[in-house]
Amino acid sequence: MKKFMNSADDFLKESLQGFGAAHQDIVCCHYDPNFITRVTPTKEGKVALISGGGSGHEPMHGGLVGHGMLDAACPGFVFSSPTPDQMLAAAEKVDSGAGVLFIVKNYSGDVMNFQMAAEMMQGPNESVLTNDDVAVEDSSFTTGRRGVAATVVVEKIVGSLAEHGGSLHECKALGDKVNKNSGSMGVAFSSCTVPAAGKPNFDIGDDEMEFGVGIHGEPGRRRDKVKSSQEITNELLEAINEDLKPEANEEILLFVNGMGGTPLTELYLIYDNAKNMLDKKNIKISRSLVGNYCTSLEMQGASITLTKLDEELVKHWDSSVHTAAMRWGV
Amino acid sequence: MSVDFLIETAKKIQVVINDNSSEIEKLDQEIGDGDHIFNVQRGIKLVIELEPSIKDLIMSKALNQIAMKVLSGIGGSSGALFGTLFMTMAKGNAIDEGVDYKKAIEIFAEGVEAVKQRGKANVGEKTMMDVLIPVSNCLKKGVEDDKDLKEILKEAIEVAEKGMFSTKDLLATKGRASFLGERAKGHIDPGARSSQLMIKTVCESVINS
Numbered sequence: 001m002k003k004f005m006n007s008a009d010d011f012l013k014e015s016l017q018g019f020g021a022a023h024q025d026i027v028c029c030h031y032d033p034n035f036i037t038r039v040t041p042t043k044e045g046k047v048a049l050i051s052g053g054g055s056g057h058e059p060m061h062g063g064l065v066g067h068g069m070l071d072a073a074c075p076g077f078v079f080s081s082p083t084p085d086q087m088l089a090a091a092e093k094v095d096s097g098a099g100v101l102f103i104v105k106n107y108s109g110d111v112m113n114f115q116m117a118a119e120m121m122q123g124p125n126e127s128v129l130t131n132d133d134v135a136v137e138d139s140s141f142t143t144g145r146r147g148v149a150a151t152v153v154v155e156k157i158v159g160s161l162a163e164h165g166g167s168l169h170e171c172k173a174l175g176d177k178v179n180k181n182s183g184s185m186g187v188a189f190s191s192c193t194v195p196a197a198g199k200p201n202f203d204i205g206d207d208e209m210e211f212g213v214g215i216h217g218e219p220g221r222r223r224d225k226v227k228s229s230q231e232i233t234n235e236l237l238e239a240i241n242e243d244l245k246p247e248a249n250e251e252i253l254l255f256v257n258g259m260g261g262t263p264l265t266e267l268y269l270i271y272d273n274a275k276n277m278l279d280k281k282n283i284k285i286s287r288s289l290v291g292n293y294c295t296s297l298e299m300q301g302a303s304i305t306l307t308k309l310d311e312e313l314v315k316h317w318d319s320s321v322h323t324a325a326m327r328w329g330v
Numbered sequence: 331m332s333v334d335f336l337i338e339t340a341k342k343i344q345v346v347i348n349d350n351s352s353e354i355e356k357l358d359q360e361i362g363d364g365d366h367i368f369n370v371q372r373g374i375k376l377v378i379e380l381e382p383s384i385k386d387l388i389m390s391k392a393l394n395q396i397a398m399k400v401l402s403g404i405g406g407s408s409g410a411l412f413g414t415l416f417m418t419m420a421k422g423n424a425i426d427e428g429v430d431y432k433k434a435i436e437i438f439a440e441g442v443e444a445v446k447q448r449g450k451a452n453v454g455e456k457t458m459m460d461v462l463i464p465v466s467n468c469l470k471k472g473v474e475d476d477k478d479l480k481e482i483l484k485e486a487i488e489v490a491e492k493g494m495f496s497t498k499d500l501l502a503t504k505g506r507a508s509f510l511g512e513r514a515k516g517h518i519d520p521g522a523r524s525s526q527l528m529i530k531t532v533c534e535s536v537i538n539s
Contacts, residue, residue: 108407113405194363218509
């Protein structure tokens with residue numbers, strides 16, 4: 001294993017310290033328990049948005065704390081969910097009295113820990129559970145679809161509504177709506193190594209790809225030989241379209257997300273390939289996002305997310321945001 | 331059961347888990363995300379480090395501190411599930427007036443029931459519940475039938491092992507292994523293996539005391 005690290009034990013702490021120092025105009029990092037808040041207190045009457053999850057997916061979620069998005073983020077250890085004491089401490093710090101909305105990715109550990117935090121919390125709170133990964137079959141016999149890159153879209157859009165005075169109930173409803181309107185699927189060419197483990201999470205051949213991979217390198221639909229980018233992109237989009245069923249002339253957000261080890265050059269190439277296919281189907285790309293937002297450490301891979309847009313969603317997507325990882329309109 | 335017993339048993343569990351760490355890690359890399367062994371090792375270490383602050387506490391307070399430490403120190407599903415187990419045991423009726431083996435079995439069974447609710451998993455879903463639920467039932471049945479304690483515990487060790495092996499041919503329907511579908515078959519669940527080792531250590535420690 002080659003990684004920039006001094007010791008596995010200090011990996012997260014040092015990374016958080018660097019993040020906090022580099023973006024001290026936007027965020028403030030708190031330790032033991034670990035959580036990240038905006039540098040400014042929550043406006044009175046504004047619903048506080050708190051997300052969190054295992055570390056290793058940066059910039060999600062710490063990099064999405066700031067004006068127009070999250071009020072706080074709770075980073076767990078690498079690929080391990082945060083714990084209720086983190087959520088409770090974060091809530092105490094950012095709840096202005098208007099309530100707390102937890103945004104949680106559908107992974108068992110995250111769900112259980114956020115649920116315990118919600119049970120222990122005194123004030124009003126709601127949760128939005130994201131489950132946009134179409135690679136996994138959603139049935140009563142599985143844990144259900146995973147929450148992946150569309151979580152970024154949910155946080156942006158609901159963040160804007162909260163900033164504009166949306167109530168806890170309205171924020172929860174909009175979060176559920178964005179999640180329902182989104183579908184994602186990813187593919188990985190290489191594995192990733194959790195610092196404490198010291199070796200790759202899974203084995204994959206030089207000519208192989210994991211199709212439908214999760215954001216911790218969990219297996220997806222199948223193991224395939226690597227194909228051309230256009231073929232891979234077509235297959236990802238077909239799987240998403242089958243689930244999301246966008247209609248001709250429907251407006252969508254096309255989000256090409258890197259998993260940490262894929263250069264932007266390739267992500268833009270994927271974007272071009274995706275546009276080719278969506279153009280053929282007369283699906284209108286009205287908003288775009290390309291970059292590393294929901295990563296899996298150094299994994300070489302990418303995911304595509306489509307979100308069906310309407311006037312309300314476009315308005316909140318376009319509104320100003322000022323975080324370490326996303327910044328526009330300011 | 332005393333607070334001393336809890337700490338001494340945790341130390342024995344630490345040895346057993348460390349001895350089997352590479353096997354558990356490998357199982358988790360096959361069907362999980364590879365972090366289970368680190369979570370378990372971290373949790374046990376944290377519990378052992380609690381010794382100075384809990385050794386003179388009454389049982390309910392000691393168990394509660396263990397619960398909060400496990401919950402905040404482990405993270406992931408393991409933290410929430412083991413935290414729920416100890417938190418429920420800490421709420422056991424009249425445990426501060428002494429915990430004999432019947433009481434210990436009663437609160438363990440209540441804890442396992444709470445874990446079942448938290449994780450929404452039952453027997454047959456390829457999780458640690460395939461070990462914990464049968465063990466809990468076996469212990470309760472042993473008390474009802476008024477069996478000799480050592481006999482009950484020997485039986486529990488066998489039931490735990492059988493439950494652990496049963497996960498091998500199961501499809502996973504909970505947790506990350508569930509994303510694998512058929513591909514998870516043929517692998518023992520790492521959580522079932524680690525809990526089986528813990529159950530075995532606790533039972534043997536009582537048998538040999």
